[in-house]
Amino acid sequence: MEIIAEKKKAILESTLKLIKENGFHGTPMSMVAKRAGVAAGTIYHYFDSKDTLIMDLFAYTQQQVQEAVHKDLREGMDLKENFFLRWISRCQFYIQHPDVLFFIEQFVSSPYYPRCPADQNDRIQNDIKEFILLGHQHGILREVDHKLMSIMIHSSIMTAARVHLDGRVQLGDKEFQQLAQMIWDSIRKL
Amino acid sequence: MEIIAEKKKAILESTLKLIKENGFHGTPMSMVAKRAGVAAGTIYHYFDSKDTLIMDLFAYTQQQVQEAVHKDLREGMDLKENFFLRWISRCQFYIQHPDVLFFIEQFVSSPYYPRCPADQNDRIQNDIKEFILLGHQHGILREVDHKLMSIMIHSSIMTAARVHLDGRVQLGDKEFQQLAQMIWDSIRKL
DNA sequence: GCACACCGAATGAACGTTCAATAGACAGAA
DNA sequence: TTCTGTCTATTGAACGTTCATTCGGTGTGC
Numbered sequence: 001m002e003i004i005a006e007k008k009k010a011i012l013e014s015t016l017k018l019i020k021e022n023g024f025h026g027t028p029m030s031m032v033a034k035r036a037g038v039a040a041g042t043i044y045h046y047f048d049s050k051d052t053l054i055m056d057l058f059a060y061t062q063q064q065v066q067e068a069v070h071k072d073l074r075e076g077m078d079l080k081e082n083f084f085l086r087w088i089s090r091c092q093f094y095i096q097h098p099d100v101l102f103f104i105e106q107f108v109s110s111p112y113y114p115r116c117p118a119d120q121n122d123r124i125q126n127d128i129k130e131f132i133l134l135g136h137q138h139g140i141l142r143e144v145d146h147k148l149m150s151i152m153i154h155s156s157i158m159t160a161a162r163v164h165l166d167g168r169v170q171l172g173d174k175e176f177q178q179l180a181q182m183i184w185d186s187i188r189k190l
Numbered sequence: 191m192e193i194i195a196e197k198k199k200a201i202l203e204s205t206l207k208l209i210k211e212n213g214f215h216g217t218p219m220s221m222v223a224k225r226a227g228v229a230a231g232t233i234y235h236y237f238d239s240k241d242t243l244i245m246d247l248f249a250y251t252q253q254q255v256q257e258a259v260h261k262d263l264r265e266g267m268d269l270k271e272n273f274f275l276r277w278i279s280r281c282q283f284y285i286q287h288p289d290v291l292f293f294i295e296q297f298v299s300s301p302y303y304p305r306c307p308a309d310q311n312d313r314i315q316n317d318i319k320e321f322i323l324l325g326h327q328h329g330i331l332r333e334v335d336h337k338l339m340s341i342m343i344h345s346s347i348m349t350a351a352r353v354h355l356d357g358r359v360q361l362g363d364k365e366f367q368q369l370a371q372m373i374w375d376s377i378r379k380l
Numbered sequence: 381g382c383a384c385a386c387c388g389a390a391t392g393a394a395c396g397t398t399c400a401a402t403a404g405a406c407a408g409a410a
Numbered sequence: 411t412t413c414t415g416t417c418t419a420t421t422g423a424a425c426g427t428t429c430a431t432t433c434g435g436t437g438t439g440c
Binding site: 381382383384385386387388389390391392393394395396397398399400401402403404405406407408409410 | 411412414415416418419420422423424425426429430432433434436438439440
Binding site: 022111142147163169183 | 212214334337338342345346349350353356359365373375
């Protein structure tokens with residue numbers, strides 16, 4: 001766990017916010033610099049280029065998500081509880097951090113994504129996958145490729161969070177439970 | 191149904207392909223012009239700006255998707271058959287037209303999307319929604335907001351197609367059936 | 381001779397990146 | 411303590427490129 005220099009962090013955070021507001025293109029380096037309270041040149045002290053800034057930002061957000069979800073986990077839960085907790089806390093994280101959600105969405109459907117190392121790609125779904133493997137061992141989940149399953153789950157989480165943030169549908173406790181139940185029913189053996 | 195001038199269509203199609211290859215930024219108007227076999231200025235005869243070109247392209251792809259799905263529909267299917275057919279044929283359309291999928295993905299997670307009229311936003315899920323309403327009337331589907339449900343369904347389709355195209359998981363007939371079944375089980379009353 | 385589709389070089393603004401210059405921190409030498 | 415040199419962090423004006431857009435002009439059909 002590397003300690004990130006204050007200015008470096010400021011740069012990452014401003015980029016995150018600006019990309020949410022203006023998209024990848026809409027955010028020139030000069031704007032990032034201004035928002036972060038540094039000079040344009042300073043960015044290049046920490047990052048080789050705009051591209052690597054964005055790639056690094058992806059790794060940075062990944063780490064944030066993972067930490068947030070792990071914080072909520074407890075011992076001694078059965079698989080279903082475990083699933084509900086993971087699904088809901090991840091969804092809530094995205095809702096509390098819209099900039100992270102928007103950035104990840106934009107990143108994964110951009111030409112940047114395929115360029116980053118496969119193991120990092122997958123880290124998004126890593127703890128989901130670990131959970132699925134367990135479920136398969138117990139014979140509770142359907143016999144579906146676990147990679148496919150984990151991606152489908154993660155996509156459902158992001159979609160739900162997105163819909164809520166867009167204001168298209170308000171998600172409260174009841175809806176979280178409903179959604180988690182829906183996805184749970186889609187992966188478990190009936 | 192407007193008849194689209196040949197050059198206009200060529201411009202739309204090249205933009206679609208180029209955006210798939212290079213993303214929104216990576217595709218300058220000059221490149222679009224070259225690929226479409228027209229002069230740069232010609233683009234501005236048909237479109238006010240790059241922005242409106244992209245917005246129009248969105249409407250254009252929407253229409254393509256809708257036509258493709260409707261072609262497959264037959265009369266006298268029960269709700270489950272209906273759902274399977276819609277889910278699978280839409281997924282297959284995206285797989286056969288990766289550029290459409292990539293463009294839509296990129297578009298909806300960009301600052302362009304919120305800028306287009308709400309009714310057009312929703313047309314993506316329009317026929318899905320119509321189906322859901324029917325299912326609700328028959329008491330077959332869960333009591334979940336139909337807007338939410340239709341978005342979740344559409345997202346599952348796009349995700350599946352995407353995973354297949356990325357080569358992360360090969361989808362054959364068996365997998366399509368499995369997936370449609372999963373999603374079906376997530377929306378129906380158990 | 382008017383209207384329309386089309387061309388493509390020219391324009392000007394925006395943007396990523398560079399770099400010479402400055403300031404500060406720190407270590408060792410005197 | 412003071413001086414000196416080195417290294418790093420930072421600055422922001424300047425550079426060169428790229429790119430969306432414009433516009434004067436050409437060709438074609440009516």
